Amino acid sequence: MTLSISGNIPQGRINVIDASDSSNIRLSLPKDPGTPFFAWYNFRVSGARGVPLTFVFEDIGASVANRMDNRDDVEDAWTNTGPLVSEDGETWFRVPAVSDGETWTFSYTPKGDLVTFAEFPPFGxxxxxxxxxxxxxxxxxxxxxxxxxxxxxxxxxxxxxxxxxxxxxxxxxxxxxxxxxxxxxxxxxxxxxxxxxxxxxxxxxxxxxxxxxxxxxxxxxxxxxxxxxxxxxxxxxxxxxxxxxxxxxxxxxxxxxxxxxxxxxxxxxxxxxxxxxxxxxxxxxxxxxxxxxxxxxxxxxxxxxxxxxxxxxxxxxxxxxxxxxxxxxxxxxxxxxxxxxxxxxxxxxxxxxxxxxxxxxxxxxxxxxxxxxxxxxxxxxxxxxxxxxxxxxxxx
Ligand SMILES: [Zn+2]
Missing domain, CATH: 3.40.630.10 (Zn peptidases)
Known part of the structure; x- marks a missing residue:
């Protein structure tokens, strides 16, 4: 089976930098065209049933630097949380992730042939x-x-x-x-x-x-x-x-x-x-x-x-x-x-x-x-x- 990662799905969004190593899949978040805005991700992964996967978002530092004003006392978006995951497109659960301020890393082993990761479940x-x-x-x-x-x-x-x-x-x-x-x-x-x-x-x-x-x-x-x-x-x-x-x-x-x-x-x-x-x-x-x-x-x-x-x-x-x-x-x-x-x-x-x-x-x-x-x-x-x-x- 070949690992496949795609943001070309309804309301999808992701950049794949390098998926050649399933234990270090490098991803980034595309900006809204012509704007500094990015945060949303929603992508599917297939061809990895039973394969332990580790994903790394590389541009978290830029996201944190881009925060709204007056949020110094508030935890940033990437700390103490993780992506939502679905293996049937309908029920969603959260897996933990780790932020070091620059990158955001999470791991998951798909039970089936298709799994979706998103910031929050899409509403397309x-x-x-x-x-x-x-x-x-x-x-x-x-x-x-x-x-x-x-x-x-x-x-x-x-x-x-x-x-x-x-x-x-x-x-x-x-x-x-x-x-x-x-x-x-x-x-x-x-x-x-x-x-x-x-x-x-x-x-x-x-x-x-x-x-x-x-x-x-x-x-x-x-x-x-x-x-x-x-x-x-x-x-x-x-x-x-x-x-x-x-x-x-x-x-x-x-x-x-x-x-x-x-x-x-x-x-x-x-x-x-x-x-x-x-x-x-x-x-x-x-x-x-x-x-x-x-x-x-x-x-x-x-x-x-x-x-x-x-x-x-x-x-x-x-x-x-x-x-x-x-x-x-x-x-x-x-x-x-x-x-x-x-x-x-x-x-x-x-x-x-x-x-x-x-x-x-x-x-x-x-x-x-x-x-x-x-x-x-x-x-x-x-x-x-x-x-x-x-x-x-x-x-x-
Ligand atoms: Zn809003």
Whole structure:
């Protein structure tokens, strides 16, 4: 059997430097074209049943040097964690890895002829399509194509319920950053509840509010297996203040719909490969912030904490405090600034694990991301009475 390693799979990504020695397979992580961004890997290995394999990622030092600001007190993405592995494409488990600050090394002996390694399980275009078709089995869910990506892929908006003057508009977007596939699994869990007519919290939520959901805010990046960029090399979550239609048509499309339909609540779904928690935070440093927003945020946070032990209150903003001057290029901040009566929240899901209730040897997994998605329903229901109705954008 010949050892074969390939990133040419759906949402795949890897560079093979040298695979001639199965005990020292040298790999690196390709950058998103035209950007400094890299972190995502997803590749298959075949022809190694029963063969002990050791993989070495060679460019971890550059990744660590490229970290976000204010993370000095936070463990980097490669320390005390390992890749997720699947031998059936569906169930995933984690194997340990060792970082020396420059390289990242892990070993695994495949039981079968095909095994996949990934930063987090992929959530590729076919899974997106299945998620959308599933939602559309409910006649009260509507799909509209609100724009096109750089490469012409449709930007889908799903609407749960019928808008009305007494109903707040709740917006959820996920996966502006394509490697943060946790967002897709989160929506699978959210839809588990929203589509269950006998789930009381979901039923009442859908009676009292309208949900606008953009399941995949960066379909090109997702299809191409990128880390943080779209096909034009833009980090979409820095483009929200004045998006360029050529460079960030995805943001232009979503913003236009928020402005046209109104917005009272926004959750922007991300994930973080360093933090050991699921983290939420309101846009407290935008120019139009008012202290009463804290009360509404605390209502939301308290309900989420009660619903899910995988959400832990008390984790501070990484580095100690949100930047005193908000970057209005970020979706949650632009929304918080432009819709001053709304509550706009950033969600960062874990990649490694949580600290309070960790799962040894497994860490954060799609099953847990789905659980968090299900448990967001009572938190949304709790916050509805405190939200504005049909909030409109105002100058900031
Ligand atoms: Zn992100």
């Amino acid at each position: 275009p076919e899974r997106d399509q299945a998620l959308t078709y599933r939602a559309l089995k409910d006649p009260d869910v509507r799909l509209e194509v609100i724009g096109q990506s750089v490469q012409g892929r449709p930007i889908d908006l799903l609407t749960f319920g019928t808008p009305g003057p007494d109903k707040p508009n709740l917006w959820i977007t996920t996966r502006q950053h394509p490697s943060e596939t946790q967002g897709g699994f989160f929506l699978e869990g959210l839809f588990d509840r929203l589509l269950d007519p006998y789930d009381a919290a979901a039923r009442v939520l859908r009676e009292q509010a309208v949900l606008y959901i953009v399941p995949n805010a960066n379909p090109d990046g997702n299809a191409l297996g990128l880390s943080r960029a779209n096909a034009a090399g833009a980090n979409l979550n820095r483009e929200w203040e004045s998006p360029d239609p050529e460079r960030a048509p995805e943001v232009v499309a979503i913003r236009e719909q928020m402005l046209a339909r109104g917005l009272d609540f926004f959750l922007d779904g991300h994930s973080d490969n360093e933090l050991r928690c699921n983290f939420i935070w309101p846009s407290e440093n935008v120019p139009t912030w008012t202290p009463d927003r804290w009360d509404i945020f605390r209502t939301f946070e308290t309900a989420l904490d009660a619903a899910s032990p995988d959400y832990e209150t008390g984790h501070p903003y990484p580095g100690g405090a949100a930047p005193a001057v908000a970057d209005l290029g970020m979706a949650w901040n632009w929304v918080g600034a432009a819709f001053p009566k709304s509550l706009s929240v950033l969600l960062e899901q874990a990649t490694k694990d949580t600290t309070l209730h960790p799962m040894a040897g497994q860490g954060w997994l799609p099953q847990r991301a789905r659980g968090l998605g299900r448990d967001i329903v009572p938190a949304l229901l709790a916050v509805v009475p405190h939200l504005s109705r049909q909030g409109r954008a105002e100058p900031y």
